[in-house]
Amino acid sequence: MTEQTTKVEFGVIIPARFASTRLPGKPLASLGGKPMVVRVMELATRAGATFVVVATDDERVAEAVTSAGGDAVLTSSEHETGTDRLAEVARRLHLDPETIVVNLQGDEPALPPELLARAAQTLSADPDAGLATLATPIKELRELTDPNVVKVVLDQGHRALYFSRAPIPWSRDGNPLEQDGTSRPEETFLRHIGVYAYRVSTLLSLSQARPAPLELAERLEQLRALWLGMKIQVALVPELPAGGVDTEADLIRVRALFEKQ
DSSP, rough: OOOOOOOOOOOOEEEOOOOOOSTTTTTOOTTTEEEEHHHHHHHHHHHOSEEEEEEESSHHHHHHHTTOOOOEOOTTOOOOOHHHHHHHHHHHHOOOOTTTEOOOOOOOSSOOOHHHHHHHHHTTEEEEEEEEEEEEESHHHHHHHHHSOEEEOTTTBBBBEEEEEEOOOSSSSTTSSOOSSSOOHHHHHHEEEEEEEEEEHHHHHHHOOOOHHHHHHTTTTTHHHHHOOOOEEEOOOSSSSOOOOOOOHHHHHHHHHHOOO
């Protein structure tokens, strides 16, 4: 599929929960003198978003955002997924059904901003797709067999066929990452990168649908979209971006990045 290079208008909604299980209060963790959620908001602005909104269930997070000059929406604390939180914001802001919204997690302060624009451009270039996401080649066997690494298989038009925690596609003969002259492992074995661009109409439909059996089995929310027959366009990027902040060790790593800056 030909990559679109023209500028695409898109917004960014940042779900930011205060009560993280492994690292409570992480949206307010300081990175170079600013709360993490503010750093993520600045990242979205650098990506060229036409609007940036933080969706949170905590007044302390909302206060940190507004104090930094940003926009925050207090959402229900009952949402089970970030998609549900995004959908509430989209409804409350009365966004047009064709508006493209990128979901940027509030714990991804080190994500390259160009990846947000890439996801939005990928969705805009495929009018039949309801959402778009990213993937990168798997280079090590341990990644392919790690259930914490989500894999994706694409069709010839770079639309997702399936996502799984299992090694897909299964290689019947030997090491799947070895070049055998008949296949290109860098295109066959792909690691999903959890950046999503949605059309608002798709976002609302997903939030109103019940969890799908495949989604519940794999614990992968994007499988709901495939179960419903939605088309997911996938853009390939050469390298895996820096990881998000899930643990205290992650926070130390990311703080070091901001100290260098």
